[in-house]
Amino acid sequence: MQIDLSGRTALVTGSTQGIGAAVAVALARAGARVGVNGRDERRVAESIASLAVQAPGAELVPVAADVSGDEGAARVAELLPQVDILVNNLGVFGAADPLEITDAEWRRYFEVNVLAAVRLTRLYLPGMTERGWGRIQYVASDSAVAIPAEMIHYGMSKTALLAVSRGFAKKAAGTGVTVNSVIAGPTHTAGVEDFVYELVDRDLP
Template identity: 50%
Template sequence: MQIDLSGKHAIITGSTAGIGFAIAQGLAKAGADVVITGRTQARVDGAITALKKDTPNAKVEGVAADLGTAEGCQTLIKQQPSTDILINNVGIFAPQDFFDVDDATWQQFFDVNVMSAVRLSRHYAQGMRERDWGRIQFISSESGINIPSEMVHYGMTKSALLSVSRGLAKVLSGTQVTVNAILPGPTRSEGVLKMIGEMAEKEGISQQEVEERFVKENRPSSIIQRLATPEEVASMSIYAASPQASATTGAALRVEGGIVDTLT
């Protein structure tokens, strides 16, 4: 299968590292013009440099904005008023005991993980509908189905994204705009590797040992029995963004290594 996204414009939120960067990289290699976003100009500039080094002919722009706020979303919209492909990837996570999560933290997780996607999708989907072509994706998680007891507040936001994704697909029924959710499992993203590295240093063991133990103790139903790579997740996203995926919409596409033990 040859995926060609030449002439398409893509915005990938939260794309200075990890899954978001891997998606931006993959879309650029497929020929799309990509927009990287991050909270600081330094992070955005660094990601653009890294992407151009890997893919010299890539057409890449960047926008620095805090998409967890309405003002930040408007900053992105003002600089990039339309797009063909929107990947709602920006998000935060942190393990925390349910009884210690205060109202402000619940609100912060909802604003960053859910409302950023709602605000941007609400804007960009209208142009896609008018042009009768587009791809919108919500990077959810297996945690949206398999709610982790150590991150109930995070799992809630990922469940919400599944609802928004399915509902928006119905709103755009009959058009050539598809809307899908991507469900990664634990992935070797920057944030996860940092957490695992800190655990390894604290316990005086290797990072590989911590990764293996994490999967065994926290995701024992995993079939692949390891963390996924950002590139593995990105491959699903790139396919869903392609012309070949025109009949795939309203779906929850799993890239979680078989952790969710259900048939559908």
């Protein structure tokens, strides 16, 4: 299938490695200008250098910002005022005994995995609808529907993304903007490697 995204600008959150980096390459190869996002400027620059090899000639824009908070979202808006394709890929994951997940951890999972995506949707959806074209994608997980006992906080955040995407899809219906979630399954990434190493050292249910 040939997809031509030339003239479109995309932002992929959490794209210095893993699934986000792969999505950034695919969008760049299809002709989009792509914002590559991570928290650290140097890591974003290194990632862009490696992604550029995989998508020669692509326009890759460094977007160093922690998108889990207001300030980071404001920085993103400065660096990329117009986005046509928003891929809300950022998500943290980890295992914990369900009875020991603290209120602070529950809040952190909601802030990083859900609210960050909602905030960016609020930022970019109005422009997309005005221009009559846009794509918003959330990266959910099989843990949204098959909740692991040791990852209830993570599962909750991914189930919430299904609700958020469904609601925004209804809001955007008929405007030329589509809003969807993808339920990703286990994927070998650097983040998952860290997670697995951490798991084997812990006593979990």
